[in-house]
Amino acid sequence: MKDSGNEIVLMKGNEAIAHAAIRCGCDGYFGYPITPQSEILETLAVQKPWETTGMVVLQAESEVASINMIYGGGAAGKRVMTSSSSPGVALMQEGITYMAGAEIPGLIVNVQRGGPGLGTIQPSQGDYFQATRGGGNGDYNVIVLAPSSVQEMADFVDLAFELAFKYRTPAMILSDGVVGQVMEKVVLPPFKPRRTEEEVLRECPWATTGHTPDRPVNIITSLELRPEAMEKHNLHLQEKYSIIRANEVRYEELQTEDAEYLIVAFGSAARIAQKAISDLRKEGIKVGLLRPITLWPFPTDRIIELCSQVKGILTFEINAGQMVEDVRLAVNGRIPVTHYGKMGGIVPTPNELIDVLKKDFKI
Amino acid sequence: MTEEIIISGFGGQGVLSMGKILAYSALMENKEVSWMPAYGPEQRGGTANVTVIISDERISSPIVSSYDTAIILNQPSLEKFQNSVKPGGRLIYDAYGISEPPKRTDIDIYEINAMDAAAEMGNPKGFNMIVLGALLKVVPIVDIDDVLKALRKTLPERHHHLIPANEEALRKGMEIISKQ
Numbered sequence: 401m402k403d404s405g406n407e408i409v410l411m412k413g414n415e416a417i418a419h420a421a422i423r424c425g426c427d428g429y430f431g432y433p434i435t436p437q438s439e440i441l442e443t444l445a446v447q448k449p450w451e452t453t454g455m456v457v458l459q460a461e462s463e464v465a466s467i468n469m470i471y472g473g474g475a476a477g478k479r480v481m482t483s484s485s486s487p488g489v490a491l492m493q494e495g496i497t498y499m500a501g502a503e504i505p506g507l508i509v510n511v512q513r514g515g516p517g518l519g520t521i522q523p524s525q526g527d528y529f530q531a532t533r534g535g536g537n538g539d540y541n542v543i544v545l546a547p548s549s550v551q552e553m554a555d556f557v558d559l560a561f562e563l564a565f566k567y568r569t570p571a572m573i574l575s576d577g578v579v580g581q582v583m584e585k586v587v588l589p590p591f592k593p594r595r596t597e598e599e600v601l602r603e604c605p606w607a608t609t610g611h612t613p614d615r616p617v618n619i620i621t622s623l624e625l626r627p628e629a630m631e632k633h634n635l636h637l638q639e640k641y642s643i644i645r646a647n648e649v650r651y652e653e654l655q656t657e658d659a660e661y662l663i664v665a666f667g668s669a670a671r672i673a674q675k676a677i678s679d680l681r682k683e684g685i686k687v688g689l690l691r692p693i694t695l696w697p698f699p700t701d702r703i704i705e706l707c708s709q710v711k712g713i714l715t716f717e718i719n720a721g722q723m724v725e726d727v728r729l730a731v732n733g734r735i736p737v738t739h740y741g742k743m744g745g746i747v748p749t750p751n752e753l754i755d756v757l758k759k760d761f762k763i
Numbered sequence: 764m765t766e767e768i769i770i771s772g773f774g775g776q777g778v779l780s781m782g783k784i785l786a787y788s789a790l791m792e793n794k795e796v797s798w799m800p801a802y803g804p805e806q807r808g809g810t811a812n813v814t815v816i817i818s819d820e821r822i823s824s825p826i827v828s829s830y831d832t833a834i835i836l837n838q839p840s841l842e843k844f845q846n847s848v849k850p851g852g853r854l855i856y857d858a859y860g861i862s863e864p865p866k867r868t869d870i871d872i873y874e875i876n877a878m879d880a881a882a883e884m885g886n887p888k889g890f891n892m893i894v895l896g897a898l899l900k901v902v903p904i905v906d907i908d909d910v911l912k913a914l915r916k917t918l919p920e921r922h923h924h925l926i927p928a929n930e931e932a933l934r935k936g937m938e939i940i941s942k943q
Contacts, residue, residue: 410790410798436802521803582825583786583798674823751828 467495497536501622522745523577659688772836777891896936
C-alpha cells in the first residue's frame with residue numbers, strides 16, 4: 401500500500417476514519433451501511449486492506465451482528481471496530497454494555513444524524529446522553545472522543561484503540577454528519593503494523609487466544625449470578641472509571657485567557673462557535689471557547705476553574721440541550737449557564753449563535 | 764483572504780463535482796479549504812448545494828451564515844440563497860433555469876448562459892466547467908492551471924483524455940460571463 405507520508409490530502413471525515421483504521425494496525429472492521437457514514441465501509445472496500453495489512457473488512461447482516469463481531473474480535477485481543485449512525489448505534493447498545501461488563505476493548509464510531517427513532521439523515525449531536533451515560537443497561541461508561549475536524553477523525557482512531565486496550569473498555573468516536581461529510585485537508589497517520597500473535601499474547605493475557613496449557617482458562621462473560629461477586633466486579637469497574645476520569649480528560653481552549661464569556665461546544669458545533677467567537681471579538685466582546693475532546697470523561701475541573709473568570713457560559717450543541725447538564729453540574733450554580741441548539745438535522749449558523757449570546761448575557 | 768462560496772442547483776448538474784474541483788484547485792495552491800455538501804436523499808432532478816470555503820488562514824466553520832459568492836443554477840436555489848449573499852458580494856446565475864432574475868442591488872450580479880454554451884459546444888457535460896470558468900474570471904481565487912492540475916489529480920487516468928475538453932469549457936465560461 402502506498403504510504404503518502406506527510407502528504408496533505410483532501411478527503412471526507414468518513415474517508416479519513418477508514419484510512420486511519422488501515423494505518424493504525426486495525427485487525428478488523430464490521431459494519432452495516434447507513435447515511436451519513438457509509439463512506440467508511442465504502443472506502444475500506446475500495447482500499448482492500450485484506451490484500452495488504454490483512455485487515456478483515458466485513459459487511460455484517462445488521463448492526464446487532466456488527467457489535468457482536470467486535471465483541472468476539474476484541475475478546476480475542478484484536479483491534480476491531482464498527483461504525484454506524486444514530487439509529488444503528490442504538491441497536492448496538494446491548495453489545496456495548498456486554499463489552500463494558502466483560503471488559504473487552506473495541507472501537508465504535510457514531511457519525512450522528514437527527515433523531516429520535518429513524519429521524520433524518522442530516523447532522524445532529526442528539527446522542528450525547530446515549531454516548532456519555534453508557535447507553536445500555538448497568539453502571540458503566542465508555543470513553544468518548546469528539547472530533548471536530550477531518551484531521552481529528554484520522555487521529556482519534558489510533559487514540560481510541562490505545563485507550564480501549566489500556567483500560568480494557570469500549571471506546572467511542574462521537575462524530576456527526578458535518579464532520580463525516582466535510583472534505584478538509586488532512587495528514588494521514590504513519591503506517592503501524594498489525595500486532596503479531598506473540599504481541600497479542602503478551603499484551604492481552606486475558607484474551608481468549610486458544611493457548612491454554614500454560615495458564616488458567618480465560619472466560620469472557622458479563623454474567624455473574626452471585627450478587628457478592630457481581631458487586632465486587634462493579635466496584636472494580638468503578639475504580640477503573642475513576643482512574644480514567646483522573647487521567648484521560650482532554651479538551652482544547654481558544655481565546656479563554658481574557659474571556660469574559662465562555663462558549664462550551666464539541667465536535668462540529670465547536671467549529672461553528674469558533675467563527676462566532678472571531679466575529680464577536682471584532683465587536684470587542686471577549687468570548688472564549690472550551691471544547692471538550694473527551695465527552696466522557698468530561699472536563700469538569702477546568703469548567704470549575706473558569707467559573708471564577710467568566711461572567712456566564714453558553715453551551716452550544718446541535719440538540720435540545722444535553723451536554724449543558726454536565727456543564728451545569730460542574731458550574732453548580734456559581735454563574736449563569738444557558739443553552740442554544742437546534743434539532744432534527746438543522747445545523748445552526750454562526751450568526752444565530754452571536755445573537756443568542758448577546759441576548760442571553762444582555763450585551 | 765477568505766472566500767465563502769455556495770454553489771446550488773439541480774442534482775445531476777455537477778454541483779458537487781464543481782465544488783470538489785474548486786476545492787482541489789485551492790489545495791494545489793496550498794490554501795486552506797473546506798467542502799461541505801448539503802447531502803441528502805436527492806438524486807438527479809432534486810436540489811443539491813455545496814459550500815466551498817477557500818482561505819489563507821485556518822477555516823473555523825465549514826457552515827456559514829452568508830456568502831461572498833453564490834453560484835445559482837436554478838430558480839429554487841435563487842430563492843433560497845439570494846438573500847444570503849453578503850452586501851458587496853457576487854451572484855452568478857445561469858439564465859436557463861431562472862424564471863425570475865435576481866433583484867438585489869447591493870451585490871454584483873453576473874449572468875452566464877452556460878447551458879446554451881455547453882449545448883453549442885456539443886459538450887453538455889461541460890456545463891459545470893463553463894460555470895467554474897465564469898467564477899474564476901469574476902473571482903480569481905485559483906489559477907486555471909491549478910484547476911487543470913486538480914483535474915489530472917482527481918480524475919481516474921482513463922478519463923484524462925477529457926481534460927482538453929474541460930479546459931475549453933473553462934475558457935468558454937471566462938469568455939461569456941457578463942455583468943448585469
